[in-house]
Amino acid sequence: MMENRLSEGSEGTCIISQEVLVSIAGTAASEIDGVASLANRTDFKRLMDKKHSARSVRIERENEGIVIDVFVNLKSTARIPETAGRVQQNVKSCVESMTGRPVNRVNVHVMDICFQDPAAVQP
Template structure:
């Protein structure tokens, strides 16, 4: 009788595409303070120029297998942050988000720091001082 209940609940197959996982990972990585952006590379940058759309999955490559996923993320960090701490937070947040939303086990999260961005001083504060 227990098997019948399982069949009634399981009425089909659920497959999660790589793109969905990459969007989740991109949003989760962007939530961490110190991450300024993610790099899409040359082709992603050209696509963004022509379409005018920002992709939340840019700079994220996902390889989804049967029950697990490995994720590569290319990021730019803010100047002055402790990079190992920020990257560790990115890995934890991405793992938590992907596993809770998709049910996949995250086998690896590789984060590549490709750029450091120096934030420009706030112009309004400079005008007040002058």
């Protein structure tokens, strides 16, 4: 498990777990208009090698900052470049403001386009 040590002082140490970073980034991506959902693990599991877990968000340490990969499904009405750009900005802003850790890159992977609103489907 990767931990991000934020600060050490006379009071102690602040450590943020990878799961917290994943949660912040996933929530930030989901907030963007045009994002239908985070991609289901099975949507991209075949694209990942065995050393990476199949999650909707992947966090890696790079130099003094972090790199975030976000896997999303977009609504059919979304303009892909604009929506992906807004996801990048929101994820970077939220993670940096909540953790104080610099985000070097946010890579957005569009895994699918949803042509029907999942909420409109009745069982």
